[in-house]
Amino acid sequence: MKPSPTREALLEAACVLFYQRGIHATSVDAILEKAGVARQSLYLHFTSKDGLIAEFLKVRDERWRGAMQRYIATAGEPDQKLLAIFDFLASWFAEPDFHGCAFINTAVEYADPQHPFHQLSAEHKARVRADVLALCLEAGLSEAEAVAGQLALLMEGATVTEQVTRGSQAARQARQIAEILIYRSKGETDACVN
Amino acid sequence: MKPSPTREALLEAACVLFYQRGIHATSVDAILEKAGVARQSLYLHFTSKDGLIAEFLKVRDERWRGAMQRYIATAGEPDQKLLAIFDFLASWFAEPDFHGCAFINTAVEYADPQHPFHQLSAEHKARVRADVLALCLEAGLSEAEAVAGQLALLMEGATVTEQVTRGSQAARQARQIAEILIYRSKGETDACVN
DNA sequence: CGTCTAATAGACCAACCGTTCTATTGGAGC
DNA sequence: GCTCCAATAGAACGGTTGGTCTATTAGACG
Numbered sequence A, B: 001m002k003p004s005p006t007r008e009a010l011l012e013a014a015c016v017l018f019y020q021r022g023i024h025a026t027s028v029d030a031i032l033e034k035a036g037v038a039r040q041s042l043y044l045h046f047t048s049k050d051g052l053i054a055e056f057l058k059v060r061d062e063r064w065r066g067a068m069q070r071y072i073a074t075a076g077e078p079d080q081k082l083l084a085i086f087d088f089l090a091s092w093f094a095e096p097d098f099h100g101c102a103f104i105n106t107a108v109e110y111a112d113p114q115h116p117f118h119q120l121s122a123e124h125k126a127r128v129r130a131d132v133l134a135l136c137l138e139a140g141l142s143e144a145e146a147v148a149g150q151l152a153l154l155m156e157g158a159t160v161t162e163q164v165t166r167g168s169q170a171a172r173q174a175r176q177i178a179e180i181l182i183y184r185s186k187g188e189t190d191a192c193v194n
Numbered sequence C: 001c002g003t004c005t006a007a008t009a010g011a012c013c014a015a016c017c018g019t020t021c022t023a024t025t026g027g028a029g030c
Numbered sequence D: 001g002c003t004c005c006a007a008t009a010g011a012a013c014g015g016t017t018g019g020t021c022t023a024t025t026a027g028a029c030g
Helices: A005-021 A028-035 A039-045 A049-073 A078-093 A102-109 A116-138 A144-164 A170-185 B005-021 B028-035 B039-045 B049-073 B078-093 B102-109 B116-138 B144-164 B170-193
Strands: none
Touching: A005 A028, A005 A039, A005 A049, A005 A102, A028 A039, A049 A078, A049 A102, A049 A116, A078 A116, A078 A144, A078 A170, A102 A116, A102 A144, A102 B102, A102 B144, A116 A144, A116 B144, A144 A170, A144 B102, A144 B116, A144 B144, A144 B170, A170 B144, A170 B170, B005 B028, B005 B039, B005 B049, B005 B102, B028 B039, B049 B078, B049 B102, B049 B116, B078 B116, B078 B144, B078 B170, B102 B116, B102 B144, B116 B144, B144 B170
16 A cells, blocks of 8 residues: 555545535535645545545544544543543544444435445444443453443433533433443342442 | 425426435436426426525425324334334334435435535434433433433434345344333332332 | 657636526315 | 415526646756
8 A cells, every 4th residue: 555645635625525524515626626736636546425434434443433432432441431432522522523334324325225225324333432441341341242231322312412412411421331231241139339 | 385286296206206216316307207297397396406405305304204203103112212213213124115314315415514404404303312312211211312312313223224234134133132121111110219 | 959748828628506587287175 | 265374396607526628838858
């Protein structure tokens, strides 16, 4: 892979615009203008707009999951790391140009489950769930599979709630639920503590 | 309001297509064809495509919340009604042409929070949350506000999870979490009362 | 100096979009 | 019969879309 600055500018502009405005709502012209690049250059480095979209989804997956892992790494105990997921979400939601999960958005824009981009979104979600599962196993939770699924569902719920209704404090809400689930899974009997 | 059959056909076609394919992806032509109606008729009964979209969002809100209320009404005890929410979701997800929540989809398609359609989506979510809150109060839960928010978050999470990854059994998962939350909230009630 | 290559500007294309206009039809009510 | 009105078909509009084509430029390398 040769790191062409032109290609990089195109991809970076596409990442920002696709995320902030949506894919369908972002024209090739808008990408070219933001990247400060000539029309032909896009078709020199990518097969088409769809090729650019595929590349966007790829780097978005890497960056987002990387950011989460990096954030979580700062937390201490294994079960604190699980809770840190939701602190990560909170800091993400606080970004002024937060526009939800790019992959949920993509799955919505490409409603047909058979569509390649919809499937790429599903694959991203599977990877995230795998990451969460690894953390659950690290924490030595019983029924780690089940808890990982539950936490993933909470992540989706928080993200979408905050996207539709900004300022809903959804991350904190999800964290509280997660706390309960994790506490239960550690094998203790239910007590109305806290 | 005179129930013009032409207007009704247009609105019905729009409801189906907007939901199944998305709003941006549905052309005026497609709506006309499905409705079996002339081009001009649309602009005779609606101000524009946007007017038709607004009407779609209105009837969708009424129908969906109505369906949920009707489903829940079949359940017995007040806390069984809360759990019935997630049985309702399960039956919804099982529909072959389930394509997620129309309002989440709309909020995604109109990413700008200031956009009228995005705001209509947020208002729908507020109404649903109010409906859930009423059920929580009926069930005599302590911290009904908080629990209603939690349940609403679970509903969002389940819906989106199922939309992106069909067959994920997200409704059942969400129901299990809801059970825990409701049980806890009832326990605190007893503790407070006693 | 000449060559090769990446990048440029900008015209151009066919297709589609939402919307408007014109002219015509057919049935209901007086 | 006549009027009125909803509805029709279909052309036409201006604008935007993704993509292609052509011709030109600027710089690196030998």
